[in-house]
Amino acid sequence: MRPETHPPCKNCTCISTPFRFLNQDELAYINQNRLEIKFKKGENLCKQGTPASHVIYLRSGLIKIISEENRGNLVLSIETSGYFLGLQVLFKPQKLPFSAVASEDTLACLWDMNAFAELIKRNASFAAGMMKQINDDINRSYQRIATLGLKHVHGRLSDLLLSLSVHVYKSTKFTTSLARKDMAEITNMSPESLSRVLKDMKDEKLLKVNGKSFELIDIKALKKME
Amino acid sequence: MRPETHPPCKNCTCISTPFRFLNQDELAYINQNRLEIKFKKGENLCKQGTPASHVIYLRSGLIKIISEENRGNLVLSIETSGYFLGLQVLFKPQKLPFSAVASEDTLACLWDMNAFAELIKRNASFAAGMMKQINDDINRSYQRIATLGLKHVHGRLSDLLLSLSVHVYKSTKFTTSLARKDMAEITNMSPESLSRVLKDMKDEKLLKVNGKSFELIDIKALKKME
DNA sequence: TTTATTAATTGATCTGTATCATAATATTAC
DNA sequence: GTAATATTATGATACAGATCAATTAATAAA
Numbered sequence: 340m341r342p343e344t345h346p347p348c349k350n351c352t353c354i355s356t357p358f359r360f361l362n363q364d365e366l367a368y369i370n371q372n373r374l375e376i377k378f379k380k381g382e383n384l385c386k387q388g389t390p391a392s393h394v395i396y397l398r399s400g401l402i403k404i405i406s407e408e409n410r411g412n413l414v415l416s417i418e419t420s421g422y423f424l425g426l427q428v429l430f431k432p433q434k435l436p437f438s439a440v441a442s443e444d445t446l447a448c449l450w451d452m453n454a455f456a457e458l459i460k461r462n463a464s465f466a467a468g469m470m471k472q473i474n475d476d477i478n479r480s481y482q483r484i485a486t487l488g489l490k491h492v493h494g495r496l497s498d499l500l501l502s503l504s505v506h507v508y509k510s511t512k513f514t515t516s517l518a519r520k521d522m523a524e525i526t527n528m529s530p531e532s533l534s535r536v537l538k539d540m541k542d543e544k545l546l547k548v549n550g551k552s553f554e555l556i557d558i559k560a561l562k563k564m565e
Numbered sequence: 566m567r568p569e570t571h572p573p574c575k576n577c578t579c580i581s582t583p584f585r586f587l588n589q590d591e592l593a594y595i596n597q598n599r600l601e602i603k604f605k606k607g608e609n610l611c612k613q614g615t616p617a618s619h620v621i622y623l624r625s626g627l628i629k630i631i632s633e634e635n636r637g638n639l640v641l642s643i644e645t646s647g648y649f650l651g652l653q654v655l656f657k658p659q660k661l662p663f664s665a666v667a668s669e670d671t672l673a674c675l676w677d678m679n680a681f682a683e684l685i686k687r688n689a690s691f692a693a694g695m696m697k698q699i700n701d702d703i704n705r706s707y708q709r710i711a712t713l714g715l716k717h718v719h720g721r722l723s724d725l726l727l728s729l730s731v732h733v734y735k736s737t738k739f740t741t742s743l744a745r746k747d748m749a750e751i752t753n754m755s756p757e758s759l760s761r762v763l764k765d766m767k768d769e770k771l772l773k774v775n776g777k778s779f780e781l782i783d784i785k786a787l788k789k790m791e
Numbered sequence: 792t793t794t795a796t797t798a799a800t801t802g803a804t805c806t807g808t809a810t811c812a813t814a815a816t817a818t819t820a821c
Numbered sequence: 822g823t824a825a826t827a828t829t830a831t832g833a834t835a836c837a838g839a840t841c842a843a844t845t846a847a848t849a850a851a
Contacts, residue, residue, distance in 0.1 A: 406707060406708075406710065406711040408711055408715055409789075409791065410715040410716065410720075410791050411715060413710065413711045413714040413715050415707050415710050415711070426700075427700055427703050427704060427707075428700060428704075429693075429696060429697075429700060430693055430694075430696060430697040430700065431697065431700050431701075431704070436704050436707060436708070437707060456693070459689065459692065459693055459696070460689050460690060460693050461689060462689060463685065463686050463687060463688060463689040463692050464686060466685065466689050466692035466693060466696065467655075467656055467682070467685055467686050467692060468656075469696070470655060470656060470685070470692065470695070470696055470699065471655075471656040471657065473696065473699055473700070473703065474652075474653055474654060474655060474656065474657050474699070475657075476703055477653050477699065477702055477703045477706060478653060478654075478657070478662050480703060480706045480707065480710065481632060481641050481653075481662060481663060481706065482632075482662070483710055484632065484639065484641050484706065484709055484710055484713060485632040485634050485639045485641070487710060487713050487714050488639040488713050488753050489634055489636040489637060489639050490636065491807070491808090492807080492808070494636075518828075518829090519828075519829060519830090520828080520829090527714050528808075528809085529808075529809055529810075530828090530829075530830095531808090531809075531810080531811095531829090531830080531831085532807090532808060532809075533829095534829060534830050534831075535808095535830085535831080537830095538830080538831090550817085550829095563635075565635065565636050717837075717838085718837080718838070744798075744799090745798075745799060745800090746798080746799090754838075754839085755838075755839055755840075756798090756799075756800090757799090757800080757801085757838090757839080757840080757841095758837090758838060758839075759799095760799060760800050760801075761800085761801080761838095763800095764800080764801090776799095776847085792851100793850105793851085794849100794850080794851070795848100795849080795850070795851085796847100796848080796849070796850085797846100797847080797848070797849085798845100798846080798847070798848085799844100799845080799846070799847080800843105800844080800845070800846085801842105801843085801844075801845090802841105802842085802843080802844095803840105803841085803842080803843100804839100804840080804841075804842095805838105805839080805840075805841090806837105806838090806839075806840090807836105807837095807838095807839095808835105808836090808837090809834100809835080809836080809837095810833105810834080810835075810836095811832105811833085811834075811835090812831100812832085812833080812834095813830100813831080813832080813833100814829100814830080814831075814832095815828100815829080815830070815831085816827100816828080816829070816830085817826100817827080817828065817829080818825100818826080818827070818828080819824100819825080819826070819827085820823100820824080820825070820826085821822105821823085821824075821825085
């Protein structure tokens with residue numbers, strides 16, 4: 340990862356986020372504690388077990404948040420531009436309970452976590468805005484618990500494809516940087532199962548696949564998959 | 566559920582929570598918007614699909630937060646006294662994405678959610694304190710994703726027993742109100758599997774069981790279960 | 792108490808998905 | 822271009838855990 344030249348926070352696109360509640364002084368303060376970093380595909384944005392040092396705003400790219408356990412790793416969520424990574428551990432001084440890894444090249448802003456926490460304690464509107472962000476997280480994480488706990492491989496893959504379509508690539512037709520192995524990891528199934536399920540879906544004309552290019556055809560049926 | 570007589574917030578035990586950051590006026594304000602309710606075992610504290618109306622503080626008892634899906638219900642978490650239910654949907658005006666059901670008789674304080682949100686937007690320390698509560702939630706929910714996704718039945722039951730021991734009953738020896746069926750639901754396995762796994766654990770002398778009374782013997786081994 | 796009802800256990804079988812093995816395809820190196 | 826390597830797909834088998842069926846134990850009712 341390497342530093343970049345960058346516009347100050349007050350001119351940044353992320354101003355559309357809870358940052359809009361900050362005044363000029365506060366923006367200047369947080370900008371002083373900011374780094375802009377490019378993470379290459381495969382690089383860690385943060386590492387489980389280390390202390391949290393920054394709140395990381397994703398300007399572009401794709402990351403996975405993973406839990407590293409004895410039995411293996413499990414993808415907790417995938418996130419793309421507009422995401423604030425690290426809010427989950429604000430005011431929790433322990434070691435990070437998760438890692439984050441770039442699934443494709445990712446451009447990010449890093450703010451010192453203490454400075455960030457300071458702003459939250461000074462500006463309640465900013466705090467409320469960030470709380471909303473965290474609540475998006477927790478609700479998606481609840482959704483993921485339900486998906487992993489209740490749905491079979493077909494339903495889990497449907498969920499991923501719909502999520503990529505709606506939240507990441509914003510089109511029913513998209514080309515992903517994710518390998519089959521990555522998709523298998525995210526859906527918590529073996530790559531072999533992923534191949535088979537994808538074949539089933541092609542056969543049932545729910546979608547078209549060509550390598551890493553996907554086109555979702557029967558969205559309604561995909562949503563109903565269990 | 567029925568109303569109860571109660572001391573005002575300023576004299577309440579929950580004053581040890583982020584409520585300590587509230588001044589007398591703020592405490593009076595939130596107390597005006599408070600109800601104290603007893604939920605009987607089996608009753609809903611809130612229902613998925615309805616609008617969120619209150620933040621609910623658990624003073625005693627045990628509840629489960631569940632996601633109700635086509636395929637069935639899945640337990641997202643179990644919570645006991647000291648828990649704030651509903652923070653997850655603060656500033657998110659949509660319908661509740663989960664239900665909460667009392668697993669045993671539960672005594673709770675309900676605050677009007679709008680009044681609660683108002684306080685957060687006025688008092689940043691209170692906001693930060695509540696953010697910490699939410700972050701406890703999200704981290705436990707990450708943990709649950711990992712458990713459900715990676716561990717087999719033995720590991721999942723170990724996790725439940727350890728969690729009951731540490732967080733709920735605060736002893737290695739406890740008598741639970743949960744039926745086997747409840748425990749099976751929480752660990753996302755069939756009641757038959759639960760019986761078998763429990764038998765295995767007894768045979769391996771990891772714990773003692775007598776009806777609903779448990780004594781955890783080999784904690785270290787239980788923690789290692791996968 | 793005895794009976795009725797529900798909850799928990801145990802056994803037999805079935806099923807979804809992982810794993811292992813192999814083949815086909817795509818990508819990279821030369 | 823061809824060879825080497827990595828990725829993806831397909832087939833055969835194995836296994837964890839669900840489901841179905843039957844039994845036993847516990848609780849509630851008479």
